[in-house]
Amino acid sequence: MVKVFNHPLIKDKLTRMRKIETQSTKFRDNLNEISQLMAYEVTKNFEMIDIEIETPVAKTVGQKLKDKVVLIPILRAGLGMVDGLKQLIPTASIGHIGLYRDESTALPKQYYCKMPDCLKDSNAIILDPMLATGGSASEAIKIVKSFNPKSISFMCLVAAPEGLNKILKDHKDINIYIASLDEKLNDKCYIVPGLGDAGDRLFGTK
Template sequence: MSFNIIKHPLIIDKLTRMRKVETSSKDFRENLNEIGQLMVYEIFRDVPVKEIDINTPVIKTKGYTIDIPVVLIPIIRAGLGMTEGIQRLVPTARIAHIGLYRNEETLEPVQYYAKKTKNIDKSYVIVVDPMLATGGSASKAIEIAKSWGAKQIKFVCLVSVQEGVDKLQREHPDVDVYTASLDPVLNDDGFIVPGLGDAGDRIFGTK
């Protein structure tokens, strides 16, 4: 597994805006989508391309196009907040969905929904969730994707901690991880510190 922290001034600036407690849901969502777009460049750095013949206004020439279907899998519900930004740059991507919630006592993920796409076994699969905390939800979502036949999987998050990274490395060493920040610790409630709070609540304004 490769672990990649994507550090860029634009990402750092937008992430700082998102961390602020006074940031509105509208601004939180907009910055999250914009960070998702900025991260796409690194996430897709090794995606295969094929040569094709094209006509420009001047002459026939050679060009290149992505040579593999792309599937995004947001972990509902917070993962939906990053999906739009990624899809803006990869508009042909299909969207699968995995619904998980965390048992607040055991901190273990509980599945309540899953819907796959066609040909996921032949696709470049991106599992998306803003937070990689204990790693339980991320690991479970990847497990589900693999049960559907997915082989080329990457996990993309906004904020992570070492505990979650270590769990993915143990349980899914074949999955590369991309994040915008590696934060110091988890608190006793399983929240990332300093983090940015409950991403789902802040995206959808439910608290």
């Protein structure tokens, strides 16, 4: 399932992020806020269980999430999406995946992977602001699948059609959530119009 958002608040905040003059602090703030807005759709089909509680007035039956949630940012830009989701799902655990591109093969290589023990049978949400060629995202999904989570969702801000097609080819069984499906990749594999290098803009490293 692919969901491309068409929400006024997401469009407004993403436009702010795209602007070349937007500084790191505002870029980070808007990334957090968009992540939270997207989270309502990403989590809407998570299973619930009934629990008995007592309000100041009476006993009643409420609901809580049945399964654990694990947030998995792809380093380093994916880290910018964690705080917004963690505020909404404070019980979520966090895993990390680090990938780099092998210059000789142009394929993604794993340099770091640390997952919580609860990932098995949990709802995993993989986070990366950019989906360009799709190589790193596809490899990250493959890694997460090896831990046998209950479900996998991939969540990004801007995607190129080439990257989306790569994931759809490699992983037909996951849910993909995109704030904006952009036009294409340029000859340097940057998303057009995109928003530049999300990691550099997020952490002020360029």
